[in-house]
Each structure stands twice: as structure tokens, then as C-alpha cells.
Amino acid sequence: MEATEAAEIISELNEEKVEAEHEARFRNRAALQIAIVAAILAIGGLGGEKSRDEMVANNIKASDAWSFYQAKNVRQTMYQLAADQLKGALAAAPDAARPDAAARLKKYQSTVTRYEDEPDPKARGDETKGEGKKQLRARAESYEKAFEEASARNESFDWAETALQLAVVLGSVAILALNRWILYASGILGILGALLVANGFLMLVPVG
Numbered sequence: 001m002e003a004t005e006a007a008e009i010i011s012e013l014n015e016e017k018v019e020a021e022h023e024a025r026f027r028n029r030a031a032l033q034i035a036i037v038a039a040i041l042a043i044g045g046l047g048g049e050k051s052r053d054e055m056v057a058n059n060i061k062a063s064d065a066w067s068f069y070q071a072k073n074v075r076q077t078m079y080q081l082a083a084d085q086l087k088g089a090l091a092a093a094p095d096a097a098r099p100d101a102a103a104r105l106k107k108y109q110s111t112v113t114r115y116e117d118e119p120d121p122k123a124r125g126d127e128t129k130g131e132g133k134k135q136l137r138a139r140a141e142s143y144e145k146a147f148e149e150a151s152a153r154n155e156s157f158d159w160a161e162t163a164l165q166l167a168v169v170l171g172s173v174a175i176l177a178l179n180r181w182i183l184y185a186s187g188i189l190g191i192l193g194a195l196l197v198a199n200g201f202l203m204l205v206p207v208g
Contacts, residue, residue: 027175030183034171037190041164044197048157051200054150058143065140072133076115083108153200156207160196163189 086105118132128139170186173179199205 023178026178026180026183030171030175030186033183033187033190034168034175037164037167037171037186037193040190040194040197041161041168044157044160044164044193044200047197047200048154048161051150051154051157055147055154058147058150062140062143062147065136065143069133069136069140072115072131072136076112076133079108079111079115083112149203152206153203156196156200156203159207160193160200162193163196164193167193 083105086101086108089101114132116132117134118130119135120126120129120131123129128135128142130136167186167189170182170189174183174186196207199207
């Protein structure tokens with residue numbers, strides 16, 4: 001074997017060694033990127049599960065509050081009708097029966113007012129605390145608002161999950177194909193997914 005042939009063989013071996021080192025570094029970098037994306041995906045999954053639980057809970061609470069409101073409204077209407085009838089009969093009632101009728105009318109009117117607005121004296125300034133229609137309406141609307149907020153967070157987490165899953169898939173393809181452009185695409189999707197996860201927790205921008 002001539003010296004030039006030996007030198008060529010050594011050069012080829014060195015090139016193969018360098019290429020193998022580059023491939024190893026690429027795969028390690030890609031594997032680290034996939035691991036980070038997978039961790040973010042897990043965090044986003046927890047956030048999405050929590051937001052879905054909040055959606056269910058607030059939907060049930062809102063439904064219960066509105067049901068209580070409707071029941072209160074029916075009873076208030078009954079007392080209002082009774083008060084109107086008693087008011088009409090009071091003028092024609094005998095003198096002896098008027099004091100009793102007036103007392104009942106006052107009681108009915110007081111009940112109608114109480115059903116409309118009955119705040120909790122222990123919760124000053126909180127319009128959702130109490131058993132009146134005003135408080136029940138405010139409570140139901142607050143639950144509906146909480147449901148909408150949880151729904152918006154869940155939407156962000158859903159989009160994040162899609163982006164992060166695609167990032168993992170593309171990262172795996174990049175390792176097999178040793179293609180840095182596919183890895184860049186995976187990184188972009190990973191960053192987008194991470195931003196959507198952060199948005200799901202902070203709700204800075206509405207999604208959907």
C-alpha cells in the first residue's frame with residue numbers, strides 16, 4: 001500500500017469519525033429538545049385537566065343557582081298575588097277583621113321584598129352572598145363567568161397540546177432523518193406550544 005493510499009484511508013476514517021460525532025451531537029440535541037417539549041406537554045395536560053374540571057364544576061353551580069332563583073321567583077310571585085288579592089279585599093273587610101288582614105298584607109309584602117333582596121349580613125360588599133333573587137342572580141352570573149374563563153383557558157391548552165404533540169413527532173422524524181430543518185420546525189412548534197401553555201395559565205390573549 002502506498003503512502004498516498006494510506007493517507008486517503010486515514011482521512012476518510014477521520015471524516016467518518018467527525019461525521020459520526022456531528023450525528024451524535026445532533027441526535028443528543030434533538031433528544032433533549034423532545035424531552036423539554038414532552039415536559040411542557042405534561043404541564044399543559046395538567047392545566048387542561050384542571051380547566052375542564054372547573055368548567056364542569058362552575059356549570060353545575062350556575063345551573064343550581066338559576067334553579068334556586070326560579071324557585072324563589074315562583075314563591076315571590078305567589079306572595080305578590082296573595083298580597084294584591086288581600087289589598088283589594090281589605091277595603092271591603094269588616095272593621096273587626098281589618099287589623100288582622102293588614103298584618104297579613106304587611107307580612108306578604110315584607111316576604112316579597114325579602115325574596116327580592118336578602119343579603120348575607122356576614123358578607124359585607126359581596127353581592128353573591130345571600131338568599132335573595134338579586135344575590136342568586138349575581139351568584140349564577142359569577143359562575144357563568146368563571147365557566148367562560150375556564151373554557152377559554154381550556155381552548156388555549158387544547159391548541160398547545162396539538163402544537164406540542166406535532167413538535168414531538170417532528171423531533172422524532174428529525175432524529176431518524178438527521179434533518180436539522182425538520183428539527184427547527186419542531187422547535188418552532190414547541191415554542192408556540194409553550195406560549196399557549198403559559199397563556200392557558202395566565203390568560204393574556206383569548207384563543208379561538
